[in-house]
Amino acid sequence: MSQVTEPVAQDARSRLVAAAVxxxxxxxxxxxxxxxxxxxAGMSPAALYVHHRSKEDLLYVIxxxxxxxxxxxxxxxxxxxxxxxxxxxxxxxxxxxHHARGHTGARIVNYELAALSPAHLDEIVGIRRAIEQRxxxxxxxxxxxxxxxxSDPRMTSLALxxxxxxxxxxxxxxxxxxxxxxxxHYCEIALRIVGxxxxx
Amino acid sequence: MSQVTEPVAQDARSRLVAAAVxxxxxxxxxxxxxxxxxxxAGMSPAALYVHHRSKEDLLYVIxxxxxxxxxxxxxxxxxxxxxxxxxxxxxxxxxxxHHARGHTGARIVNYELAALSPAHLDEIVGIRRAIEQRxxxxxxxxxxxxxxxxSDPRMTSLALxxxxxxxxxxxxxxxxxxxxxxxxHYCEIALRIVGxxxxx
DNA sequence: TGGTTCTGACTAAGCGCTTGCTTATCGCGG
DNA sequence: CCGCGATAAGCAAGCGCTTAGTCAGAACCA
Numbered sequence: 248m249s250q251v252t253e254p255v256a257q258d259a260r261s262r263l264v265a266a267a268v269x270x271x272x273x274x275x276x277x278x279x280x281x282x283x284x285x286x287x288a289g290m291s292p293a294a295l296y297v298h299h300r301s302k303e304d305l306l307y308v309i310x311x312x313x314x315x316x317x318x319x320x321x322x323x324x325x326x327x328x329x330x331x332x333x334x335x336x337x338x339x340x341x342x343x344x345h346h347a348r349g350h351t352g353a354r355i356v357n358y359e360l361a362a363l364s365p366a367h368l369d370e371i372v373g374i375r376r377a378i379e380q381r382x383x384x385x386x387x388x389x390x391x392x393x394x395x396x397x398s399d400p401r402m403t404s405l406a407l408x409x410x411x412x413x414x415x416x417x418x419x420x421x422x423x424x425x426x427x428x429x430x431x432h433y434c435e436i437a438l439r440i441v442g443x444x445x446x447x
Numbered sequence: 448m449s450q451v452t453e454p455v456a457q458d459a460r461s462r463l464v465a466a467a468v469x470x471x472x473x474x475x476x477x478x479x480x481x482x483x484x485x486x487x488a489g490m491s492p493a494a495l496y497v498h499h500r501s502k503e504d505l506l507y508v509i510x511x512x513x514x515x516x517x518x519x520x521x522x523x524x525x526x527x528x529x530x531x532x533x534x535x536x537x538x539x540x541x542x543x544x545h546h547a548r549g550h551t552g553a554r555i556v557n558y559e560l561a562a563l564s565p566a567h568l569d570e571i572v573g574i575r576r577a578i579e580q581r582x583x584x585x586x587x588x589x590x591x592x593x594x595x596x597x598s599d600p601r602m603t604s605l606a607l608x609x610x611x612x613x614x615x616x617x618x619x620x621x622x623x624x625x626x627x628x629x630x631x632h633y634c635e636i637a638l639r640i641v642g643x644x645x646x647x
Numbered sequence: 648t649g650g651t652t653c654t655g656a657c658t659a660a661g662c663g664c665t666t667g668c669t670t671a672t673c674g675c676g677g
Numbered sequence: 678c679c680g681c682g683a684t685a686a687g688c689a690a691g692c693g694c695t696t697a698g699t700c701a702g703a704a705c706c707a
Contacts, residue, residue: 274561277477281663291688358558402632410606413613432602439639481697491654
């Protein structure tokens with residue numbers, strides 16, 4: 248069977264993905280060479296093409312997985328409670344912590360969209376729309392229930408997402424706060440943004 | 448003298464800068480070729496080097512001007528009133544409108560820092576620190592005066608800037624809101640974030 | 648005519664990706 | 678248990694092309 252060979256191949260494949268994540272995040276897609284990635288994975292340039300169709304395909308794999316993880320995170324937050332306030336807290340905490348702890352991957356997810364092929368971009372944009380829609384529905388529900396108060400729910404939900412996404416840009420591993428501390432403070436900020444009339 | 452010839456040269460120079468802004472913003476620094484820039488400016492590839500030392504130098508010129516403009520904007524907002532609330536509103540409105548209307552330039556300013564040479568990056572980081580410091584002082588003043596209320600003024604001021612910067616990422620010219628509408632809503636959000644106990 | 652602006656032709660270096668080959672591991676007939 | 682053909686992983690070398698940047702001279706304007 249392939250129970251012995253597969254793990255080796257899977258390891259090489261994921262090592263290339265991990266190397267690409269590091270390279271793309273620090274130097275950008277176009278600033279990264281296939282030789283950079285191969286070297287970081289401890290392989291020859293040609294080995295990249297044994298496991299991946301192209302450099303762009305590597306970006307697509309990373310982007311797809313990152314977006315799906317984010318969508319899952321948001322959906323879990325919404326499903327965690329029937330109360331919009333608790334849903335908001337769960338979503339913001341998960342979203343923020345994820346963008347801080349996984350800032351390398353999140354940078355690629357949010358800032359390298361233009362490097363995707365048109366077909367791949369289409370697919371990714373679809374997932375992004377789903378993420379935005381989930382948050383918009385959450386805010387709308389809160390407004391309907393009278394626990395949120397905002398003059399423009401659509402822009403408010405966009406701002407909530409925006410705040411979390413931008414954490415990936417400014418977060419540093421050697422910074423002053425842990426991802427959890429940022430998550431906590433961003434929950435406080437989020438409640439204020441939606442005008443939640445609830446004790447903290 | 449060169450009073451007559453200079454305008455022509457200045458025009459070519461600024462046409463190259465304008466072309467570089469468009470290209471860098473849409474395709475990124477590394478995704479843009481010197482031929483892209485020259486062609487967009489209606490010139491041959493070699494003409495770029497008559498007016499600029501290198502492609503990186505072009506990026507530096509754009510980044511420097513953009514950062515200085517932003518710092519100026521923040522300082523004008525702070526100087527507009529002795530009242531922290533009015534200062535905050537002026538800064539957020541100016542900052543947000545600038546990042547929406549000038550989103551092409553702002554994308555380069557905020558997302559192409561890694562492509563700068565170490566020396567140039569140092570200089571730019573200095574301006575960024577000055578911008579952050581101005582906003583932090585504004586928030587600290589508001590807290591001292593008792594008109595703002597927040598558990599972490601440092602993270603709050605970072606979040607305020609973060610929110611404005613990210614507008615450059617998601618704003619579209621054909622989107623649902625004008626820069627001014629976004630500025631208005633972001634003023635409302637900012638007041639809530641700092642816990643300003645003031646009527647809208 | 649003199650000086651500046653701008654160009655076409657060029658180069659060295661670096662790019663994504665392919666090729667030809669070696670090596671390691673596999674199931675399987677004897 | 679052994680040896681054989683098959684499959685896949687990996688590498689050194691390099692192909693065809695594009696890149697940033699150069700330079701000698703044409704074109705232009707005072």
